[in-house]
Amino acid sequence: MSKFIIFDTETTGFYEEDRIIEVGAMIIDDNDVQILDELCSTDVPIKMEATLIHKISQEMIKDKCKFTQTKFYKRLLELNNEQNYLIAHNMPFDLGMLEKEGFVNKFRIIDTLRVAKHLLVEGKSIALPYLRYSLKLYEEEEKEALKYGVVMKEHTAIGDVLVTKLLFSKLQILTKEKFPNENAIEKMLEFTKTPILQKNFKYGKYKGKKISDIYNNDIEYINWLKNNIELDMDIKYTFDTLEKKKKS
Template sequence: MAKKYVILDTETTGIGENDRIIQLGFMVLGAKEIEVHNEFYSSEVDISFEAMEVHGITPDMLEGKPSCVDSQAYRRLGELNLEENYLIIHNADFDIGMLEKEGFVNKMRVIDTLRVAKHVLPDEESHRLQYFRYKMGLYKEEQKEADKLGIVVKAHDAIGDVLILKLFLSKLKDVVTSTFVGENPVEKMVELTQTPIFEHYFRFGKYRGKALKEVAISDAAYLRWMLKNMENLDEDMRYSINKVLET
């Protein structure tokens, strides 16, 4: 059976612990024809106004819709959930975490394009998908691709973002290929997804914009305090602080 590549995005009622999926969009590559799935779902959790501001999904758009687990797209995702397939997401932890609330336990190999981009394009001002949409000129190609697949392009819409992600993936694969010559770029992206990222600079707090290596020299005690007291410290930042304290 040919390997399948599932490019996926969700829209949700918010980003809190109790929030749920209200739109699931994904594209399946690996066969002659590309499968496109895009569905809206009802939810017992109200959509926050902050979420509406981002994705534009309002309660009236969800009236009469099934729940996520009762949908055709969710069932198809379950059929695709095999170890030989690949799940491709920008900021995978968030979307996979949301799917887990719906009972989905991922078995696919994960490529997180956000993490891969941070590894191979470390000097970019941002690693958001919409940033790359403009920086890499993806917006010039998206309408032609959308017409071919019958997709309506909208920013911060699940299937619209999946389309952008498909275009971005192709560019990212080229960067990985040229950076890691002789290695399989798909397998390398899986590996990079699982590899800690060294954060060179603080992006928050009193040392925002300062190099970690500088702070390790001038205020190592603060870095040790962060490791001990900040339970929600990002794993990549925790890794990076430990690395600079070792040197």
């Protein structure tokens, strides 16, 4: 029987040098659910902008074990095979944090953020707090928190894991509704790996402008983005598609 690990991390910051200081997870094995909620220490100082979000201070982690000694990491290594599923909202960030600790992934990956991009194309946002309200996930939170003994607090790893679990279930339902003849989990795996054409810029000096217009009128800016910004798969795919059209 496949196991599903839904997890989230809180970190010292959002840059290359930053590391994990909190991890929350729900490991689902049929009807059994294991809850893990752990702080851990690191030699990297916590940046103030990160503390303002997750409220974790240097004092809170000074006597904690390193991430690789946590129950979560040991369990992660035990279950790391192609039969099991690793689930997160914005997987590249959290998986990237695991890889900094030496983790080499063998799980099948489902990113609820990417699945939401495919299914909720008219949505204004795919951020977890937005989806929590737009999909009315909050209506189930209290019951789920009581069921699993989770204390719900904003911007905590285990709190976000519980919301992600509810989101994962909701996305399964939506996938089944839109693709009734396909296996929902397999379709979500496909969504996770499939890029989407983007119409407008969502950031930068051309925020809200059509990408195709900027590609035709300011190729220097496009080239600057390619050379200086770590672009997500959708923007890369959009740029590549426009380049192919230009050459054809």
